[in-house]
Amino acid sequence: MFSKPSPARVLSRPLPEPRWRPGLTAQPFHSEVFAPANEASGAGLALALARDALAASGEGEDARQVLWVQDRAAIRKGGRPCLAGLPPDLAHRLIHVAAATPEDALFALEEGLKCRDLACVIGEIAGNPRALSFTASRRLSLTAEKHGVRLWVVRLDAAPDLSSARMRWQARAAPSAPGRWDAAAPGPATWHAELFRARAHAPGQWSLSDDAGTLRLASEPDLDTAPDLVHLARPTVGRSLAARVHA
Amino acid sequence: MSIWLARLSVDRWRRASTPEADSAPTALILETAHGPRITATNAAGLAAGARAGMLLADARALCPDLVAIPADPAGDLAALEKLALWAQRWGPWSALDPPDGLLVDVTGAAHLFGGEARLLKDVAAAFTQRSLTARAALAPTAGAAWALSHYGRGAAILAPEDDPLRLLADLPVAALRLDDDVLTALRRLGIKRLGELAGVSGAGEDDIAREAAARDALRRRFRNRHSPAANPLLRLDQLLGRVPEPLLPVIARPVPLVQRRLMEPLRHRDLLDRVVADLAADMVRALEARGEGARRLELALWRVDGEVLTRRIELAAASREAAHITRLFAQRLDDVDAGFGIEMVQLRASWSEPLHLDQADLDAAAEDHGTALAACIDRLSVRLGPRAVTRPVPRASHIPERAQGWQPPLAAVPPAQAALAFHTRPLKLLDRPEPIAVLHAAPDGVPQRFRWRGEVREVTRAQGPERIAPEWWRERSSTRLRDYYRIEDAAGRRYWIYRQGLIGDGRGGVPEWFLQGLYA
Numbered sequence: 149m150f151s152k153p154s155p156a157r158v159l160s161r162p163l164p165e166p167r168w169r170p171g172l173t174a175q176p177f178h179s180e181v182f183a184p185a186n187e188a189s190g191a192g193l194a195l196a197l198a199r200d201a202l203a204a205s206g207e208g209e210d211a212r213q214v215l216w217v218q219d220r221a222a223i224r225k226g227g228r229p230c231l232a233g234l235p236p237d238l239a240h241r242l243i244h245v246a247a248a249t250p251e252d253a254l255f256a257l258e259e260g261l262k263c264r265d266l267a268c269v270i271g272e273i274a275g276n277p278r279a280l281s282f283t284a285s286r287r288l289s290l291t292a293e294k295h296g297v298r299l300w301v302v303r304l305d306a307a308p309d310l311s312s313a314r315m316r317w318q319a320r321a322a323p324s325a326p327g328r329w330d331a332a333a334p335g336p337a338t339w340h341a342e343l344f345r346a347r348a349h350a351p352g353q354w355s356l357s358d359d360a361g362t363l364r365l366a367s368e369p370d371l372d373t374a375p376d377l378v379h380l381a382r383p384t385v386g387r388s389l390a391a392r393v394h395a
Numbered sequence: 396m397s398i399w400l401a402r403l404s405v406d407r408w409r410r411a412s413t414p415e416a417d418s419a420p421t422a423l424i425l426e427t428a429h430g431p432r433i434t435a436t437n438a439a440g441l442a443a444g445a446r447a448g449m450l451l452a453d454a455r456a457l458c459p460d461l462v463a464i465p466a467d468p469a470g471d472l473a474a475l476e477k478l479a480l481w482a483q484r485w486g487p488w489s490a491l492d493p494p495d496g497l498l499v500d501v502t503g504a505a506h507l508f509g510g511e512a513r514l515l516k517d518v519a520a521a522f523t524q525r526s527l528t529a530r531a532a533l534a535p536t537a538g539a540a541w542a543l544s545h546y547g548r549g550a551a552i553l554a555p556e557d558d559p560l561r562l563l564a565d566l567p568v569a570a571l572r573l574d575d576d577v578l579t580a581l582r583r584l585g586i587k588r589l590g591e592l593a594g595v596s597g598a599g600e601d602d603i604a605r606e607a608a609a610r611d612a613l614r615r616r617f618r619n620r621h622s623p624a625a626n627p628l629l630r631l632d633q634l635l636g637r638v639p640e641p642l643l644p645v646i647a648r649p650v651p652l653v654q655r656r657l658m659e660p661l662r663h664r665d666l667l668d669r670v671v672a673d674l675a676a677d678m679v680r681a682l683e684a685r686g687e688g689a690r691r692l693e694l695a696l697w698r699v700d701g702e703v704l705t706r707r708i709e710l711a712a713a714s715r716e717a718a719h720i721t722r723l724f725a726q727r728l729d730d731v732d733a734g735f736g737i738e739m740v741q742l743r744a745s746w747s748e749p750l751h752l753d754q755a756d757l758d759a760a761a762e763d764h765g766t767a768l769a770a771c772i773d774r775l776s777v778r779l780g781p782r783a784v785t786r787p788v789p790r791a792s793h794i795p796e797r798a799q800g801w802q803p804p805l806a807a808v809p810p811a812q813a814a815l816a817f818h819t820r821p822l823k824l825l826d827r828p829e830p831i832a833v834l835h836a837a838p839d840g841v842p843q844r845f846r847w848r849g850e851v852r853e854v855t856r857a858q859g860p861e862r863i864a865p866e867w868w869r870e871r872s873s874t875r876l877r878d879y880y881r882i883e884d885a886a887g888r889r890y891w892i893y894r895q896g897l898i899g900d901g902r903g904g905v906p907e908w909f910l911q912g913l914y915a
Binding site for chain 1: 765766767768770771772774775778779783784785786787788789795798799801804808818819820821822823824825826847848850855856857858881882883885886887888889912913914915
């Protein structure tokens with residue numbers, strides 16, 4: 149009886165690049181995006197990262213469904229996805245789950261990760277519920293890596309507590325570039341994204357924008373916000389439990 | 396044999412209501428283009444003067460305290476279907492005769508009941524016991540039996556050796572199952588009885604040539620009527636058995652059902668799980684034999700004290716997987732109170748759809764591949780409820796909150812016109828637009844500073860207005876229009892806000908501002 153290596157292991161074989169950039173093929177299976185609840189930057193960045201990862205994995209025309217799970221607090225604070233505003237290649241294949249509690253949302257996320265017919269799973273959970281503990285996030289990570297379905301969890305108005313997500317982003321909206329035709333109009337979606345924990349990449353800050361469906365760097369990162377050793381060595385929250393105990 | 400349930404709808408209503416309700420004059424009504432019209436009345440209503448076909452207003456003029464109850468034609472038809480199946484106790488097959496009749500083929504079956512008269516007596520007793528008014532008649536052809544049951548007097552048995560024309564000559568032409576306009580035409584021609592139609596020349600049997608000519612004239616009068624219900628001569632030939640009359644029999648289609656009677660009453664959950672797993676395996680075999688998959692499954696648990704607990708699951712796609720069914724039921728059995736024990740467990744698939752047999756997955760690593768989409772959605776909807784798992788679909792509307800509907804995820808998406816691509820819509824819509832306080836607005840009406848959720852924001856960029864007029868075909872005339880703006884504040888947050896109404900549009904006071912959507 150042979151056992152197939154899990155997709156996570158197959159895909160993450162190429163050597164990781166030290167600095168993250170859009171369009172990398174080796175993307176982790178479980179990411180978290182922390183964002184304020186009164187803007188859609190978290191969901192926007194999660195969607196952009198998801199589409200970036202799906203495009204980079206090079207599967208061409210993808211007809212699989214996308215599961216979008218929200219708990220009740222997230223719906224109340226940030227609203228539901230709007231069909232006309234979704235990227236056109238996702239709009240017709242979105243399945244929405246409105247969970248009443250964070251426990252139900254976690255159950256839906258895990259069931260979605262176990263499903264082979266899903267392209268990716270996006271979750272939105274507000275605050276720091278007790279159910280979303282380190283154990284729960286570890287469960288999600290292992291399930292995602294076992295079944296090879298990518299997961300982005302958007303944490304609205306949440307403090308970055310312990311989690312086993314392989315990449316953790318802090319996102320907020322940034323002033324957009326002037327529109328091409330109307331300089332007074334809001335331009336393409338732009339975010340200020342800070343990668344504060346990742347296994348394969350060094351932490352850093354980026355200004356990302358959604359350029360007609362492709363994730364791009366809005367501007368080159370300036371040297372002031374580039375990571376330095378002091379920043380790296382800081383035993384911040386969200387690292388391992390041991391680091392917190394020693395600190 | 397033809398059975399006429401003369402008062403089926405009233406009888407059904409009476410069985411569902413109380414005797415004192417029946418003593419009041421009551422009419423069953425149906426909404427028509429000209430107002431409510433009476434379809435049937437009870438005995439008290441008939442005595443008060445209400446007749447079927449009257450407008451309710453006319454009947455109320457005769458009897459002011461007439462009670463009106465909505466009629467239920469679909470329920471009547473369903474009851475008639477069940478009665479048709481039940482009536483197969485008297486003959487090998489039966490057919491519906493909508494709206495209120497049954498036809499049963501009792502050829503060669505009457506001796507089992509001790510003769511034809513005893514058979515009719517048995518039918519009358521059976522229907523009386525169920526408090527249904529019924530008239531039954533036996534004849535060699537379906538048409539003759541129908542005529543006798545509806546319009547016959549006295550003996551309702553027409554033996555094969557009898558001459559149907561002689562015995563049925565007195566019946567009105569309505570006994571031929573004709574449409575109303577044909578009856579009107581026949582009345583204008585002066586033909587009122589079956590005998591007159593058969594011997595239309597009035598010359599009797601001696602003048603065959605004249606009779607044939609008169610019949611030919613009648614045939615030419617109805618030459619372009621091919622449906623039997625519109626052609627009296629065709630109906631007459633069917634009644635006399637000269638042309639065949641095919642009938643569509645009713646065939647019972649039992650739902651797949653499996654059950655287990657238990658020697659010892661169950662009181663523990665793990666044993667119940669075992670029984671449910673066994674039943675699921677049995678059900679899968681039963682479904683496989685029919686080439687079907689279950690869409691809805693009902694589990695009934697009989698307790699020792701006579702209580703019946705039911706649990707029902709619905710599946711997103713037809714399924715025939717025992718493990719999947721067992722797992723879905725396991726979540727619904729948590730709140731079962733076994734009491735003194737459960738002595739019988741029954742599983743029935745009340746809704747099933749064709750599902751072809753397919754090759755079992757021979758790959759040993761099948762479990763690593765994860766679940767199918769339908770199974771995933773079933774698990775989600777069983778735990779979270781069927782309305783929690785949905786798919787957004789476009790709807791024909793310009794109002795943003797109405798332009799999007801939610802439907803079950805695996806249902807077919809209805810076709811829709813493509814949206815206009817030059818509008819940029821927000822990524823997320825709030826369930827309910829939240830009011831914002833505009834603190835300062837530019838002269839052209841664009842807000843410069845506003846407060847939302849307790850925070851004051853400076854608008855740096857704005858685009859608009861995009862005017863969306865109210866849908867006058869759906870809403871009241873006092874609904875105000877909306878002017879939508881896309882704005883970006885100093886921190887880069889992008890919102891979709893709108894002003895409801897204009898100053899001086901005569902539909903309210905100062906227009907209010909709302910925030911409806913969040914851009915990515």
